[in-house]
Amino acid sequence: MSQLSTNHLLGLDGVPREDIELILNSTDTFLEVLERPVKKVPTLQGKTVVNLFFENSTRTRISFELAERRLSADVVNFSASTSSVSKGETLLDTARNIEAMKVDMVVMRHAAAGACEFLRTRCTSRFINAGDGSHEHPTQALLDMYTIRKSLGTLEGVNVCIIGDIAHSRVALSNIFGLVTMGANVAVCGPPSLMPRHIEKLGARVFTNVDEALGWCDAINVLRIQLERQAGASFPSLREYRNTFGITVERLDGLAKPVLVLHPGPINRGVEIDSEVADGAAAVILPQVTNGVAVRMAVLYLLGTKTE
Amino acid sequence: MPPLQHIIDDIGFDRMISRLAHEILERNHGSAGLVVIGLRTRGEFVARRLAQRITDIEQTVLPVGVLDVTLYRDDVRQHLRQPEVHASSIPFDISDMHIILVDDVLFTGRTVRSALDALIDFGRPKTIQLAVLVDRGHRELPIRADFTGKTIPTTRGQEIRVKLREVDGEDGIDLISTE
Amino acid sequence: MSTYLFKNGHLLDPVTGTDGVRDILVVDGTISEVRESIAAANAEVIDLAGAVVAPGFCDMHVHFREPGQEHKESLASGALAAAAGGFTAVACMPNTKPAIDTAETAMSIRQKSAHFPVDVHPIGAVTKGREGKELAPMAELHAAGAVAFSDDGSCVHDTKLLRIALEYASMFDVPLIQHAEDPFLFAGGAMNEGYMSTVLGLPGIPRLAEDVIVSRDIAVAEYVDGNYHVAHVSTYGAVQAVRAAKEKGLKVTCEVTPHHFSLNDEHVRGYDTNTKMNPPLRTRDDVVAMKEALRDGVIDAIATDHAPHAIFEKEVEYVYAPFGIVGLETAIGIAVTELVETGYLTLWELVEKMSTNPRRILRLPEIRVEPGAQANLTFFHPTREWQVDVAQFRSRSKNSPFHGAVLRGRPLGIFNKHQFVWML
Numbered sequence: 001m002s003q004l005s006t007n008h009l010l011g012l013d014g015v016p017r018e019d020i021e022l023i024l025n026s027t028d029t030f031l032e033v034l035e036r037p038v039k040k041v042p043t044l045q046g047k048t049v050v051n052l053f054f055e056n057s058t059r060t061r062i063s064f065e066l067a068e069r070r071l072s073a074d075v076v077n078f079s080a081s082t083s084s085v086s087k088g089e090t091l092l093d094t095a096r097n098i099e100a101m102k103v104d105m106v107v108m109r110h111a112a113a114g115a116c117e118f119l120r121t122r123c124t125s126r127f128i129n130a131g132d133g134s135h136e137h138p139t140q141a142l143l144d145m146y147t148i149r150k151s152l153g154t155l156e157g158v159n160v161c162i163i164g165d166i167a168h169s170r171v172a173l174s175n176i177f178g179l180v181t182m183g184a185n186v187a188v189c190g191p192p193s194l195m196p197r198h199i200e201k202l203g204a205r206v207f208t209n210v211d212e213a214l215g216w217c218d219a220i221n222v223l224r225i226q227l228e229r230q231a232g233a234s235f236p237s238l239r240e241y242r243n244t245f246g247i248t249v250e251r252l253d254g255l256a257k258p259v260l261v262l263h264p265g266p267i268n269r270g271v272e273i274d275s276e277v278a279d280g281a282a283a284v285i286l287p288q289v290t291n292g293v294a295v296r297m298a299v300l301y302l303l304g305t306k307t308e
Numbered sequence: 309m310p311p312l313q314h315i316i317d318d319i320g321f322d323r324m325i326s327r328l329a330h331e332i333l334e335r336n337h338g339s340a341g342l343v344v345i346g347l348r349t350r351g352e353f354v355a356r357r358l359a360q361r362i363t364d365i366e367q368t369v370l371p372v373g374v375l376d377v378t379l380y381r382d383d384v385r386q387h388l389r390q391p392e393v394h395a396s397s398i399p400f401d402i403s404d405m406h407i408i409l410v411d412d413v414l415f416t417g418r419t420v421r422s423a424l425d426a427l428i429d430f431g432r433p434k435t436i437q438l439a440v441l442v443d444r445g446h447r448e449l450p451i452r453a454d455f456t457g458k459t460i461p462t463t464r465g466q467e468i469r470v471k472l473r474e475v476d477g478e479d480g481i482d483l484i485s486t487e
Numbered sequence: 488m489s490t491y492l493f494k495n496g497h498l499l500d501p502v503t504g505t506d507g508v509r510d511i512l513v514v515d516g517t518i519s520e521v522r523e524s525i526a527a528a529n530a531e532v533i534d535l536a537g538a539v540v541a542p543g544f545c546d547m548h549v550h551f552r553e554p555g556q557e558h559k560e561s562l563a564s565g566a567l568a569a570a571a572g573g574f575t576a577v578a579c580m581p582n583t584k585p586a587i588d589t590a591e592t593a594m595s596i597r598q599k600s601a602h603f604p605v606d607v608h609p610i611g612a613v614t615k616g617r618e619g620k621e622l623a624p625m626a627e628l629h630a631a632g633a634v635a636f637s638d639d640g641s642c643v644h645d646t647k648l649l650r651i652a653l654e655y656a657s658m659f660d661v662p663l664i665q666h667a668e669d670p671f672l673f674a675g676g677a678m679n680e681g682y683m684s685t686v687l688g689l690p691g692i693p694r695l696a697e698d699v700i701v702s703r704d705i706a707v708a709e710y711v712d713g714n715y716h717v718a719h720v721s722t723y724g725a726v727q728a729v730r731a732a733k734e735k736g737l738k739v740t741c742e743v744t745p746h747h748f749s750l751n752d753e754h755v756r757g758y759d760t761n762t763k764m765n766p767p768l769r770t771r772d773d774v775v776a777m778k779e780a781l782r783d784g785v786i787d788a789i790a791t792d793h794a795p796h797a798i799f800e801k802e803v804e805y806v807y808a809p810f811g812i813v814g815l816e817t818a819i820g821i822a823v824t825e826l827v828e829t830g831y832l833t834l835w836e837l838v839e840k841m842s843t844n845p846r847r848i849l850r851l852p853e854i855r856v857e858p859g860a861q862a863n864l865t866f867f868h869p870t871r872e873w874q875v876d877v878a879q880f881r882s883r884s885k886n887s888p889f890h891g892a893v894l895r896g897r898p899l900g901i902f903n904k905h906q907f908v909w910m911l
């Protein structure tokens with residue numbers, strides 16, 4: 001199979017294994033392109049991609065923009081701070097404008113869950129969700145999965161634990177959907193007050209003891225703690241969080257087998273992860289960034305050139 | 309679909325590779341500075357055969373690379389088709405080299421056009437020479453082969469099938485009808 | 488002088504105990520005869536063969552947006568929607584702008600509605616501005632026609648204030664209607680908290696938010712012997728608490744909306760904001776619990792929580808969309824389809840839940856379908872199939888998740904206050 005079954009990538013919920021495999025396999029190609037002297041191919045020449053960012057995320061936007069430019073797409077950046085959104089324009093008005101501007105693809109980040117789905121149903125462009133509230137962030141999960149697969153050789157049967165604020169994490173949700181589909185064993189670990197209801201029904205095992213979780217898994221995906229939002233509300237303090245759930249050198253040193261360390265970034269050093277771990281041999285945090293561009297190129301290629 | 313005609317059998321095929329190898333060496337005054345790059349998928353195997361034959365003759369090992377041109381194809385950009393993309397593998401610097409670009413069949417010339425674009429992105433070779441097993445005509449672009457195994461006149465409704473040991477279990481060239 | 492002869496309709500009147508095909512002659516707004524066969528030469532004859540005639544239905548929970556947000560619904564458009572849905576009376580919640588927290592506002596609603604075929608009864612706010620801090624002038628409101636008190640849209644959360652309000656309201660013998668939802672547990676929620684909210688990444692409203700308030704309130708109501716009514720129950724826990732209260736003989740009643748006994752939180756998939764209401768659509772199990780509680784008599788009344796919003800307000804991101812859907816014009820269809828067709832209620836019981844019981848809870852005069860009484864009637868066809876089309880709604884707003892649904896049971900019209908409204 002060489003075509004995705006869908007015209008959009010809104011999430012990994014319900015995305016078939018063949019689609020995920022196609023994206024991950026295609027990523028190899030684009031990683032190779034990134035190694036070339038000229039890191040650019042003409043594949044999306046003449047296509048217009050809009051990066052519609054209603055929420056600040058410099059990293060994700062730059063990653064997408066690089067991916068788009070390396071595929072030779074025409075790129076337009078639209079961010080909430082510079083747009084009419086601050087003047088009270090509704091998402092529906094935005095949708096109508098996108099439609100009128102004849103845009104081929106839209107990469108969208110929004111603080112509200114379902115916002116990408118909202119626009120998708122009202123526009124004819126192809127949509128890639130770059131994060132919607134606490135819902136999904138499929139390209140992040142795909143790059144995480146690609147990184148694990150590249151490091152460990154497979155996803156099938158691999159034990160992956162996502163650690164942190166699971167309840168407010170689109171990264172966690174997309175990873176769970178994707179990893180379960182790909183045959184990995186998934187666990188989540190964090191304070192029970194940050195655990196969403198019925199997470200186990202998604203196929204994820206729940207740990208509240210981080211040392212037990214570390215002993216179980218082959219790879220960990222350490223989520224960023226939202227400093228401004230949570231300390232004091234869902235757990236007592238950052239200090240207590242670090243002591244209870246922080247990924248420290250001591251914790252990793254005590255393990256029988258090494259674990260691969262992922263982090264979607266940006267990192268709060270000394271909170272959810274210690275600097276020595278983030279910069280250490282087990283971490284694949286920088287490869288994740290490189291793989292992120294390649295995964296996004298793969299997704300843009302597969303959706304942008306897909307025949308009707 | 310049964311072939312209309314077996315044009316070349318395995319013995320003829322082998323002779324063709326030998327002849328092409330000799331022509332390449334003759335034209336380039338030996339193997340110095342030569343690299344061989346095959347177009348995925350069948351061109352890759354032909355390229356390896358050619359390189360091996362040159363090694364047999366010259367007792368030197370030539371670098372062999374594989375080029376996937378999907379990302380450069382104009383039909384992909386036009387949403388006409390979407391083949392699965394594969395990585396290219398050119399693990400050497402092509403700058404100032406003489407590239408022998410190898411494909412099995414030369415037809416419209418669009419694949420070769422894509423390949424030339426792609427190669428330029430890898431560096432600045434001294435020359436690019438095109439070697440094909442079969443030239444079946446119907447060019448849509450001003451492209452010709454420097455080394456041709458056999459020119460076979462065809463109609464649009466026919467296809468040339470190059471069989472390779474590595475893929476098909478036997479060598480040979482058939483003319484088949486797609487109508 | 489107008490004379491109407493309603494022929495061949497199946498009269499279901501729980502007050503007089505009538506259950507059978509009757510002809511009804513209405514002269515000048517007053518019922519003059521109810522018999523098995525009437526002939527009247529000068530009357531306008533309406534053939535109701537196959538249809539049900541019932542005492543006028545009462546929706547004890549609607550939001551008409553006047554004063555303040557008439558672009559969503561005015562008293563006039565709301566009354567039209569009520570008539571189209573088969574209701575002769577509605578009680579409108581006080582979360583208008585300003586709130587119905589003064590006698591003047593309550594009075595003006597009654598005055599503006601005086602000539603409508605639908606009786607529009609104001610419900611007074613419990614607290615000033617519905618802010619949950621100081622009591623509104625309840626005696627004045629009652630004198631101005633308020634049939635109950637509620638801060639609906641907000642919960643009366645302060646337990647002491649609730650106690651005082653229940654005590655104070657008892658002197659008028661009207662209920663305090665609670666929007667039972669703990670504001671801290673609710674905070675920021677957009678849909679039922681559970682598996683679906685996890686999958687959809689939407690902030691959840693736990694069932695717990697409703698359960699704890701209903702349980703607490705019942706304890707307070709028992710302590711002060713208050714007259715307490717739970718608006719729009721939606722959870723298994725809440726109906727269990729009401730069930731227990733009724734078994735103890737407390738003055739506790741409750742209502743359920745059609746959407747809470749027909750839709751569940753799986754309908755939120757796709758993020759259609761017409762599935763966003765408060766209380767939110769709950770789980771499949773809760774939906775079954777609502778139906779069983781209706782059957783068992785734990786839930787007294789069906790009320791729509793008719794909450795109109797303009798399209799531009801609803802056509803936004805799910806979390807930013809306002810809560811609520813319109814319900815007046817689909818209530819009978821949903822109730823018949825989900826409750827009568829499935830055997831949970833008989834048509835007789837349906838009439839009790841939509842007419843007799845809500846009127847009793849609000850202390851409205853009972854409707855008798857007998858000679859000498861003012862004609863106050865609802866006509867509906869209990870088996871006719873129809874497809875919901877929001878474009879046909881009389882309501883100014885079209886925010887319904889039932890658009891396109893095929894329902895059985897169709898409102899045909901009403902007769903009230905000398906006015907005959909016929910929908911076909």
